[in-house]
Amino acid sequence: MTWYRFAVVRYGALHSVMTIAAWLALASCSDNGQHADAVFDGGGSADHDYVRLGDLIPGGGAAGGRDTANPVAGDAAAIADGRQLFDWYNCSGCHAGGGGGMGPPLMDTTWIYGSRPSNIHHSIVSGRPNGMPSFGAHIPDHQVWQLVSFIQSLGGTPDEGDANDRPDRRD
Amino acid sequence: MNEALTPAWRHEVWPHSTAPRSAWRGGAWRAVPLWASALAIALAIAGAARAQSHEAAAQSPPDDGQWTMPAKNHENTRYSGLDDINTDNAARLRLAWTFSTGVLRGHEAAPLVVGDTMYVVTPFPNTLYAIDLSREGALKWRYTPEPNAESQGLACCDVVNRGAAYSDGRIFYNTLDNHTVAVDADSGEEIWKTKLGDIRHGETMTMAPLVVKGKVLVGNSGGELGVRGWISALDAADGRLAWRAYSTGPDEDVLIGASFRPFYAADREANLGVTTWPPDAWRIGGGAVWGWISYDAALDLIYYGTSNPAPWNADQRPGDNKWTAALFARRPDTGEAIWAYQWNPHDAHDYDGTNENVVVELELEGRPRKVLLHPDRNGFMYVHDAATGEVLSARPFVHTNTIRTVDLESGRPELVEAKLPKQGQTVRNICPSAPGGKDWQPSAFSPRTGLLYLAHNNLCMDFEAMRANYIAGTPYLGAKVKQLAGPGGHRGAFTAWDPIAAKPAWSHPEKFPAWSGALVTAGDVVFYGTLDRWFKALDARTGKTLWQFRVGSGIIGQPMTYRGPDGKQYVAILSGVGGWAGAIVAGDLDPRDGTGALGMVNATRDLPDHTPKGGALYVFALP
Numbered sequence: 001m002t003w004y005r006f007a008v009v010r011y012g013a014l015h016s017v018m019t020i021a022a023w024l025a026l027a028s029c030s031d032n033g034q035h036a037d038a039v040f041d042g043g044g045s046a047d048h049d050y051v052r053l054g055d056l057i058p059g060g061g062a063a064g065g066r067d068t069a070n071p072v073a074g075d076a077a078a079i080a081d082g083r084q085l086f087d088w089y090n091c092s093g094c095h096a097g098g099g100g101g102m103g104p105p106l107m108d109t110t111w112i113y114g115s116r117p118s119n120i121h122h123s124i125v126s127g128r129p130n131g132m133p134s135f136g137a138h139i140p141d142h143q144v145w146q147l148v149s150f151i152q153s154l155g156g157t158p159d160e161g162d163a164n165d166r167p168d169r170r171d
Numbered sequence: 172m173n174e175a176l177t178p179a180w181r182h183e184v185w186p187h188s189t190a191p192r193s194a195w196r197g198g199a200w201r202a203v204p205l206w207a208s209a210l211a212i213a214l215a216i217a218g219a220a221r222a223q224s225h226e227a228a229a230q231s232p233p234d235d236g237q238w239t240m241p242a243k244n245h246e247n248t249r250y251s252g253l254d255d256i257n258t259d260n261a262a263r264l265r266l267a268w269t270f271s272t273g274v275l276r277g278h279e280a281a282p283l284v285v286g287d288t289m290y291v292v293t294p295f296p297n298t299l300y301a302i303d304l305s306r307e308g309a310l311k312w313r314y315t316p317e318p319n320a321e322s323q324g325l326a327c328c329d330v331v332n333r334g335a336a337y338s339d340g341r342i343f344y345n346t347l348d349n350h351t352v353a354v355d356a357d358s359g360e361e362i363w364k365t366k367l368g369d370i371r372h373g374e375t376m377t378m379a380p381l382v383v384k385g386k387v388l389v390g391n392s393g394g395e396l397g398v399r400g401w402i403s404a405l406d407a408a409d410g411r412l413a414w415r416a417y418s419t420g421p422d423e424d425v426l427i428g429a430s431f432r433p434f435y436a437a438d439r440e441a442n443l444g445v446t447t448w449p450p451d452a453w454r455i456g457g458g459a460v461w462g463w464i465s466y467d468a469a470l471d472l473i474y475y476g477t478s479n480p481a482p483w484n485a486d487q488r489p490g491d492n493k494w495t496a497a498l499f500a501r502r503p504d505t506g507e508a509i510w511a512y513q514w515n516p517h518d519a520h521d522y523d524g525t526n527e528n529v530v531v532e533l534e535l536e537g538r539p540r541k542v543l544l545h546p547d548r549n550g551f552m553y554v555h556d557a558a559t560g561e562v563l564s565a566r567p568f569v570h571t572n573t574i575r576t577v578d579l580e581s582g583r584p585e586l587v588e589a590k591l592p593k594q595g596q597t598v599r600n601i602c603p604s605a606p607g608g609k610d611w612q613p614s615a616f617s618p619r620t621g622l623l624y625l626a627h628n629n630l631c632m633d634f635e636a637m638r639a640n641y642i643a644g645t646p647y648l649g650a651k652v653k654q655l656a657g658p659g660g661h662r663g664a665f666t667a668w669d670p671i672a673a674k675p676a677w678s679h680p681e682k683f684p685a686w687s688g689a690l691v692t693a694g695d696v697v698f699y700g701t702l703d704r705w706f707k708a709l710d711a712r713t714g715k716t717l718w719q720f721r722v723g724s725g726i727i728g729q730p731m732t733y734r735g736p737d738g739k740q741y742v743a744i745l746s747g748v749g750g751w752a753g754a755i756v757a758g759d760l761d762p763r764d765g766t767g768a769l770g771m772v773n774a775t776r777d778l779p780d781h782t783p784k785g786g787a788l789y790v791f792a793l794p
Contacts, residue, residue, distance in 0.1 A: 099764020131324015
């Protein structure tokens with residue numbers, strides 16, 4: 001068990017906004033190495049440091065961009081932690097249990113901003129222009145991946161892939 | 172004491188079909204047919220109670236055929252003196268023309284008609300259309316305020332707008348990103364635009380302004396995001412802030428001062444907006460002002476209610492949480508509070524107090540009394556003295572199991588402990604559910620029938636309360652909710668309520684929550700729409716369906732009527748499903764998650780089988 005999972009369990013039990021906020025501040029100081037690794041371990045050079053949303057590549061070149069695999073994809077503990085974080089960061093206030101409300105559903109196969117783990121990670125960290133807030137300054141990167149694991153567990157994304165590439169699709 | 176105020180008189184026996192038309196144009200009551208001697212006895216009983224409101228109507232000037240504010244008038248009656256369309260001919264209504272708004276979200280606004288121009292404001296992006304009625308519905312101009320797209324992520328219950336208000340050559344309305352705008356009604360030019368709130372604190376604006384004595388009165392939305400609620404008055408001339416009154420916090424901020432005389436003694440202590448909260452919780456405690464404002468010129472008081480407290484999980488905010496879920500009476504010039512009353516102290520069920528307060532005069536216990544009719548989210552119909560705030564009567568208009576009764580001595584509701592959500596538990600079958608016995612959908616009052624007409628819900632809920640974290644600009648709820656159909660299985664109804672007998676005169680069940688406004692006319696026809704795409708005309712006295720028309724998308728708008736340049740009476744409604752009740756369609760929500768849209772999905776899973784999205788105006792007339 002990694003240190004941060006321990007932290008979630010221990011501090012989560014206190015159920016305090018202030019405690020979580022203080023812990024986040026601590027995490028952002030102590031977590032620099034891990035944070036950087038998680039963000040930039042996609043194998044791309046600086047030239048490829050973007051998250052590709054679609055498959056339309058002008059000129060027919062190879063699809064580029066960062067396509068980081070979720071380091072904790074399918075990990076039961078990560079999914080459980082992600083489920084808790086989904087409530088604690090108020091994701092559930094907008095996306096409910098995944099069926100949506102103020103925000104779009106996350107359990108269906110319609111993805112406005114892409115269904116790849118990198119796309120979902122990018123949506124959480126950077127936000128989206130029609131109302132998805134940018135949580136990059138609030139949520140440590142490893143927790144973002146836990147959230148992605150939980151969202152993937154809702155069944156709207158194929159394993160590590162793109163919902164648009166599902167086998168029953170006939171374009 | 173919580174009994175009916177005077178002996179009942181029933182409206183369903185009122186002779187309507189044989190009365191001569193047009194003799195008392197403008198709202199006098201109809202002649203009594205000679206054959207109806209039995210009815211005459213009933214009428215004699217009713218007479219005293221009825222006479223007052225009828226005289227008032229008869230004395231009012233004839234309807235000018237315009238519709239310059241969503242509620243038709245400052246009193247919020249939504250009553251039109253036009254009677255060309257009446258119970259005899261409403262069955263012959265035909266579609267006259269339509270207009271697409273180009274927007275696919277929930278359309279809650281009322282169209283306005285001023286002179287020969289109709290004005291329609293859309294949900295986000297809050298486009299204002301001016302339509303030329305003298306040129307068969309030609310588009311005159313459009314005004315696009317270009318609100319910040321990010322505001323869409325902060326609207327709890329769809330990106331709705333409840334309409335504009337006209338005054339003195341200008342159209343005033345609010346944009347989702349917290350601006351109030353004044354637009355030249357002739358040219359469509361922007362005259363001023365004032366920023367009033369901040370999306371980073373969870374604020375949006377969805378309500379329709381009311382213009383009183385040169386002031387544009389507006390309020391914020393965001394009770395689900397822990398905003399601090401306020402009402403503001405802007406100078407209609409230049410858009411400058413004249414005053415702002417917060418719903419929570421120290422008296423100084425709430426504009427409670429020397430003139431404050433609440434009816435109930437417990438409400439008279441100082442700084443209740445602070446002392447009825449845990450330390451500092453009032454700063455993020457809700458009490459938004461997103462509903463209706465009414466005004467009585469004789470008393471010179473505006474009336475409006477405040478939203479639910481935040482978060483929904485009540486265990487996090489012990490105390491009465493004043494002044495959330497409460498009613499304020501204020502002076503429009505200064506904003507100073509004259510009295511206040513809290514319908515739901517320490518609300519635990521999301522029972523906002525934002526529903527309308529319709530100002531009417533009723534004869535109660537032998538004397539005329541100016542009262543407010545308020546159908547609250549908690550399922551009780553309140554009759555308040557408009558001058559003092561005293562609760563004269565409070566009776567349930569829907570099935571309720573959260574409140575036993577309202578104690579008229581203290582003004583406080585007697586809560587049912589077993590139906591109070593508790594953190595870490597799921598409490599089942601709470602009635603009414605979070606959107607209440609009735610949500611925002613405004614009612615209409617006819618001085619001819621003495622009845623209040625309301626589209627409303629019949630919903631219950633299972634409520635799991637949990638710890639909420641406040642993160643500015645995100646929901647502050649602490650609740651997982653699943654809503655369910657109430658007793659009878661229908662999820663809504665349209666009811667004619669007799670405020671004197673304190674019971675329904677008639678009620679018409681609806682398959683889905685009835686989420687549209689109501690309109691009643693001097694032709695004794697009442698109009699409303701349904702989520703499953705019907706626009707209906709009912710006999711105001713009997714509830715009989717006279718006519719219905721299937722529109723393109725579910726109706727959550729506010730019907731209105733006007734006299735066109737050709738002299739004919741028209742009836743108009745916006746269709747376009749959405750809002751909280753239609754969120755599953757407007758937001759493409761997943762029906763497998765019953766907690767979606769704050770539990771509304773659980774009660775509306777079948778709505779996509781009945782309506783698609785799509786905003787359009789429909790206008791009807793007799794052939």
